[in-house]
Amino acid sequence: MARDIKHMKKDLMARLEDDLNGLIQIALDELATPEVSPVLTGFFASSWKAATSRPRARDERENFAPWDKIETVTMPSGYVKLASGSQPIIQPRHPAPRFKLNQSVFIGNTVKYASDALASPKNNISNYVQGEMKDLVKYVFSDKKSPTRIRVASGQGSGGRNLFNLFSPGTKYVSYEVPGESS
Numbered sequence: 001m002a003r004d005i006k007h008m009k010k011d012l013m014a015r016l017e018d019d020l021n022g023l024i025q026i027a028l029d030e031l032a033t034p035e036v037s038p039v040l041t042g043f044f045a046s047s048w049k050a051a052t053s054r055p056r057a058r059d060e061r062e063n064f065a066p067w068d069k070i071e072t073v074t075m076p077s078g079y080v081k082l083a084s085g086s087q088p089i090i091q092p093r094h095p096a097p098r099f100k101l102n103q104s105v106f107i108g109n110t111v112k113y114a115s116d117a118l119a120s121p122k123n124n125i126s127n128y129v130q131g132e133m134k135d136l137v138k139y140v141f142s143d144k145k146s147p148t149r150i151r152v153a154s155g156q157g158s159g160g161r162n163l164f165n166l167f168s169p170g171t172k173y174v175s176y177e178v179p180g181e182s183s
Contacts, residue, residue, distance in 0.1 A: 016141075017101050023140045024050050025096050027107060027133055027152070032092045036128045038120035040080065042088035043067040047110045049094035055108035064093070107152045 028048050030036055037045035041061055049055040061067045071083035082088070099105050111117065118125070129152045 019140050020101060021098055023136060024105060028096055032090055036124050038117050038122035039088050041067050041070045042090040044111050044117040045090045046093050049110050050096045050105055050107045052103050054106045055110050057110060057114050058112050059110045060112050
């Protein structure tokens with residue numbers, strides 16, 4: 001049975017909220033792939049988080065199972081590789097909360113060594129954020145209106161000590177603002 005037109009605004013807002021949350025989940029899923037995130041142990045790729053404030057880069061692999069059991073070897077040149085017989089594990093660690101349309105959403109990584117991961121030649125995060133994710137945002141919200149902003153940390157903070165210091169005010173975020181609705 002069709003709903004009465006008096007429910008149209010509520011139904012539309014619920015649909016937009018579902019689309020927003022679906023978009024965020026897709027972004028988190030895609031960031032957690034070796035095609036986008038650099039992977040050695042899989043901990044970095046598993047540590048993407050969406051929140052209403054900047055995720056803090058403070059988690060160390062050694063403190064989280066099953067990554068604490070993955071052995072690595074540091075070569076004389078300083079290059080780190082997986083020990084023989086070790087395999088990376090990608091298991092997203094941060095379930096996405098449900099966001100409302102009037103909230104800004106930050107997507108960032110919570111590992112302490114994120115600057116090292118971003119320096120990897122396997123890093124394809126900026127290309128993803130500026131290409132596929134940008135297209136996805138345009139597609140999902142092409143004919144919709146909401147006061148939503150999605151920001152993904154994609155570069156160096158000027159005030160931080162490392163490349164991916166997510167809580168540094170100088171961290172560069174690629175921001176996508178979905179056009180707002182006048183209430």
